[in-house]
Amino acid sequence: MKGIRQLAEHLNISIGTVSRALNGKPDVNQETRRRVLAAAEELGYVANQSGRSLRQGETKVIGLMIESSKETVENADNFFLGVTSGLQSVFARHKLDLLMLPCPSDEDPHEYLKRMVARRIVDAMIISDTQRVDRRIDFLSRAKIPFVALGRSLSASNFPWIDLDFEGVADHAVERLIALGHRRIAITAPSSEANLGYLFIDSYRRALERHDILFDPSLVIRIRSSEQGGYQAAHELLLLEERPTAVILIYELMAIGLYRRLMESGVMPGRDLAVIGFRDAPRARFLQPSLSCFRISLYDLGVALGRMLLATMPAYREFYPGDGRNIIWPLELMPGESDAFDVGAMV
Amino acid sequence: MKGIRQLAEHLNISIGTVSRALNGKPDVNQETRRRVLAAAEELGYVANQSGRSLRQGETKVIGLMIESSKETVENADNFFLGVTSGLQSVFARHKLDLLMLPCPSDEDPHEYLKRMVARRIVDAMIISDTQRVDRRIDFLSRAKIPFVALGRSLSASNFPWIDLDFEGVADHAVERLIALGHRRIAITAPSSEANLGYLFIDSYRRALERHDILFDPSLVIRIRSSEQGGYQAAHELLLLEERPTAVILIYELMAIGLYRRLMESGVMPGRDLAVIGFRDAPRARFLQPSLSCFRISLYDLGVALGRMLLATMPAYREFYPGDGRNIIWPLELMPGESDAFDVGAMV
DNA sequence: ACGCACTCCGTAAACGTTTACGACTGTAGG
């Protein structure tokens, strides 16, 4: 089956009518439409997207850009896959498809994005891992490509984004630990330029100062957010002359490595050192002792992202009237065993 | 900037010449080419991919289909991201781009694939998670779409695939455990129709029979390959009246849940029960005790996949003369602490 | 018999490229 032309010939109908029948246009006879659909099904005809999108100027595809840097690969968990399922549930209602664009690690994300957008392969974009200043945001705004960002940025004052509530998490974690009697609280953050780290640390610092605890830079451990990073973080913690009694991890998988390094030195997490994790609970719940962790529903986050994106697109805006506003996504603490002790009982 | 027409007008050159200049065709004056390239750069012109691929019938994009079923989302690790980096390193040489197509969990993968292929959005496909009988393979063969599968299948006798050496792993693991004195060895397998499980169990059974050990079906635990699955697997193991002394995990993340459940019952992995994992080591190395695990280089696997795919495509075949043959990908055992004891010392 | 509204369908133009073909130079060789 080559194209709509062959299909039309096979039916002895003009190609215009065939096209209208397939696309559900009103001015076509019921019986004719039935025949066309049947023949299309039988011959396995499906419209060529190049021709179609050339004519209509749209592709019905949304792109989700993810980075495949070394760090991302190491970190990889179910985050993006979980989000995609929420996204797809929204897009499916409008017969939109989702495409993931993995940016090669040796290419500038901005250049990659430009290339992909130029291809006109997607109608809109979702970008993630936003940097403090991120040229992609300027570019997309200027080119008038609908987009939504997963992560705030300083690059523009007004663009659609959803971000996790890092500040709330850091704040909540610090408050909780202080209530348990902790005064020396360490925290981990990524070494990259990702915006997330800055917000995390700032909020941690403010929470401490609220309780008149001096901010000690040596307690901020900048390290890769992986199991290995967790191992190294623990190593650094153990080297400090005045050892902290608690640590907040920015990524829960780090706990695996952290636990191991601690136990190698006979330090028992949840007894000698309180640990709180961040981002996803199910995984960490199976550690021993189970990790206190801030939970997030990836599916719901995906749904919100999808709705916000469609709200920026003229063709779909009407369906999502209230979804244009930026969201700081709240997280819920799932208490585990890893911080369930009162530091007063120590020493 | 609208299209090549505007660019041509701006230069007072015909659009044919502009196109030739941009595409590096030989019959265009050096000076003209320079001017065209400069103007294109300045005005930010990039060819519309719809028009281009409509004319040439190719998109320079390779699709990688991944499933986002509930099981896959739970399992998600760095597997696909790791493979993509290898793939991209190969594709980059030919200016090909990689696209990930996440199949929604509520859609039949076969239908999804058909829709995506019909879109003519990709020139070739990489499919993964092949089932025992997998209609996608028939479809792609019949439609003459170049493809390569990550995983064997019974669906066709002759198609390009690479698969992990499940048989070698099961065989090696059983041999190793028997050499350490184990006689009762449990094994986990996925409950799905994925082909992988069958090969894994078959080989396990054959290895046992080689040593005159009776195959006991109750030692085969069919369970989800996630942390939670690991937890449940341990639970089932503990319920067996005659408890095994070793267990082989088909997915190393299961070890996290397994460890927890064992420790809850005071059973110490690596001392009371030998554990061997499968698929990726770096993650499992940070468990305590560290997991003996079969290692795989995702990057290299991606490279091999990419080469094999290109070897099936007429336009690139010449560059990859020896890459057409199917590969059973070997894995290397990284010994850890989780099976480093002689069962003879027990009891 | 005529006009009108309505339903259905065919025609052809457009979308933005690439490329086969031929035309136009200028130069070299006879």
Next chain:
DNA sequence: CCTACAGTCGTAAACGTTTACGGAGTGCGT
């Protein structure tokens, strides 16, 4: 002076759709 040829470039057709427009047919009321 004629021919051959290489180097450039313009022209126009083609790729597979969608859709604005108009025309043919029917039924109905006048």
